[in-house]
Amino acid sequence: MSDLLANAAPIVAVKDGPAFLPRKVTLRARLGQHRWLYLLLAPGVVYFVLFRFAPMWDAQIAFKDYVPFLGIGGSPWVGLRNFTDFFANPDFFRLLFNTLILAALSLLIAFPLTIIMALLLNEVRLQIYKRTVQTLVYVPHFLSWTIVASLSYLLLALDVGPLFHLINAVLGTKIDFLADPNWFRPIIVAQMIWKNTGWGTVIFLAALASVDQEQYEAAIIDGAGRLQRMWHITLPNIRGVTMVLLILQIGQILNTGFEQIYLMTNALNRQVADVFDTYVYFVGITQGAYSYSTAVGLFKAVVGVVLIFGANWLAKRFNQAGLF
Amino acid sequence: MSSRYNSNAGRVFDVFNVILLGVVGLLALLPFLFVIGGSFATEAELTRRSFFLWPDQFSLASYAAVFATPTFLRSLAVTIGVTAVGTVIQLAITVCMAYPLARRALPGRNLMLSLIVFAMVFSAGLIPTFLMVKNLGLLNSWWALILPAAVNPFSLIIIKNFFQELPIELEEAAMIDGASELRVLWSILLPLSKPVLATFALFYAVGIWNDFMSPLLYLTDSAKWTLQMFLRQVTVATNVAVTNADSSYIPPAQGIKFAVVVVATVPILMFYPFLQKHFAKGILIGSVKG
Numbered sequence: 001m002s003d004l005l006a007n008a009a010p011i012v013a014v015k016d017g018p019a020f021l022p023r024k025v026t027l028r029a030r031l032g033q034h035r036w037l038y039l040l041l042a043p044g045v046v047y048f049v050l051f052r053f054a055p056m057w058d059a060q061i062a063f064k065d066y067v068p069f070l071g072i073g074g075s076p077w078v079g080l081r082n083f084t085d086f087f088a089n090p091d092f093f094r095l096l097f098n099t100l101i102l103a104a105l106s107l108l109i110a111f112p113l114t115i116i117m118a119l120l121l122n123e124v125r126l127q128i129y130k131r132t133v134q135t136l137v138y139v140p141h142f143l144s145w146t147i148v149a150s151l152s153y154l155l156l157a158l159d160v161g162p163l164f165h166l167i168n169a170v171l172g173t174k175i176d177f178l179a180d181p182n183w184f185r186p187i188i189v190a191q192m193i194w195k196n197t198g199w200g201t202v203i204f205l206a207a208l209a210s211v212d213q214e215q216y217e218a219a220i221i222d223g224a225g226r227l228q229r230m231w232h233i234t235l236p237n238i239r240g241v242t243m244v245l246l247i248l249q250i251g252q253i254l255n256t257g258f259e260q261i262y263l264m265t266n267a268l269n270r271q272v273a274d275v276f277d278t279y280v281y282f283v284g285i286t287q288g289a290y291s292y293s294t295a296v297g298l299f300k301a302v303v304g305v306v307l308i309f310g311a312n313w314l315a316k317r318f319n320q321a322g323l324f
Numbered sequence: 325m326s327s328r329y330n331s332n333a334g335r336v337f338d339v340f341n342v343i344l345l346g347v348v349g350l351l352a353l354l355p356f357l358f359v360i361g362g363s364f365a366t367e368a369e370l371t372r373r374s375f376f377l378w379p380d381q382f383s384l385a386s387y388a389a390v391f392a393t394p395t396f397l398r399s400l401a402v403t404i405g406v407t408a409v410g411t412v413i414q415l416a417i418t419v420c421m422a423y424p425l426a427r428r429a430l431p432g433r434n435l436m437l438s439l440i441v442f443a444m445v446f447s448a449g450l451i452p453t454f455l456m457v458k459n460l461g462l463l464n465s466w467w468a469l470i471l472p473a474a475v476n477p478f479s480l481i482i483i484k485n486f487f488q489e490l491p492i493e494l495e496e497a498a499m500i501d502g503a504s505e506l507r508v509l510w511s512i513l514l515p516l517s518k519p520v521l522a523t524f525a526l527f528y529a530v531g532i533w534n535d536f537m538s539p540l541l542y543l544t545d546s547a548k549w550t551l552q553m554f555l556r557q558v559t560v561a562t563n564v565a566v567t568n569a570d571s572s573y574i575p576p577a578q579g580i581k582f583a584v585v586v587v588a589t590v591p592i593l594m595f596y597p598f599l600q601k602h603f604a605k606g607i608l609i610g611s612v613k614g
Contacts, residue, residue, distance in 0.1 A: 036505035037424035044421030047474045055448035136349035144534035146552040150559035150585045151355045162375035284451045297449025
């Protein structure tokens, strides 16, 4: 706050002229001075209060038995009952397991594929070819999950989809991909890869573009082969970016993404499809258990904060660039 | 660079790499080509052939049927309207907020920035936000698709940083000439920030256009649905696995599904060259610490 006062002086001086600069500017005068700025701020502040901070206050219903008629303030407190109910519910471990499996698959398959794709693109020397491939693989990123789900349904549908027919022709078995719980996770991961891998390379390619080319030239003179250069020069150069993205991903472990999962969930695959995000929707919005589902959401949010700070702390411990 | 071609193994790798990337690029595109091909086929051909990219018999029947569906036309109009209005409102609120926050001397600025960062890391969750929208009387209103996402904190911080890096002398000079704060923002900063604003306008526009969760949560009246809701209704909700095979229910023709997917994709593809350029810029300026 001290630098704030120091910085305030020149602007005051410009507005009022140095000759009239009072020795001590009162807070009131300073607020009045900036009234136009506060006016500009107002809509944004109203937004943050209404849609970001008031809901945080309203999240107290996680510790209450919320009855809409009584309102948020008037509903009776129940302590941690909603939380203990949730942890005692067999749903909890099922949700945790389903969520963690999807997060692990994304981290272990989709994330490395992004790095590999970036490395391969980086090795293409014909710029126009590289740019064409990039243009093609970026497209899916901009499409909604509804379109991704629609495409999946059209490709996989029982008795209709071309992939259904392909598998049927090759293996001789009719697989109902969309209803079979065993196929839920592979489909989700395939969708993630199709939608995000290409676009995910952007940030790695940017990091690779800034690598000092002299490092490669020196390595070539020393007789390093292609793989050695990739291993000893390219990979160390994207370590910082990789760490930052990993921290962000770890903070997001419980955020499976509502839309994708919801669109692929149906009555037959609920057992493996349910994750925290969709559970909150089903229990809270469609069944009206507001307090209980708020508790689930709050648990998820708190774990997310702990994870992101934890991952950041770990990254710093291992001498890597952290996020904060 | 020719020194990189220093071995046979290197050349083999190059050839392999170029082929692999070509295959990956085509695989990314294949689902579209399939859907576009199918959308121009007759219903009979769609039943007869399971996979084709080029129909034997060219037909516009599916498109004619789609564009003759009032619910489709309405959802398309709703989506275009909400995206246009929403983008302007969201960008305006964000820019108006970013400008004062770019002033280091503004009392309360640091507190506000900390709170915004806090809101970025911690969110109250789905239900309290839903209850807020409900209590504000916004259920079944298109405002519910715009206002709860009015300011993206990441975009706000990036725009703020951008304003902060513009030379302060420009603003000071204008103020000495008697320009008000509003005038400085409108006549000096905004013209300088056009590329950045275009980037974030596109972020917001794509966000609203593609949004499925908000209409699902807030629009229970199907007469108000957006294109994404309509699309899901036609392609996903009609699948046997989802509807549990209600015998009285007649699913839409296969061709309709293909045509709806194409129509929902085309607007994004039309803007794709801009999207690609601006989104890449957006995440790259966003990834610079500051």
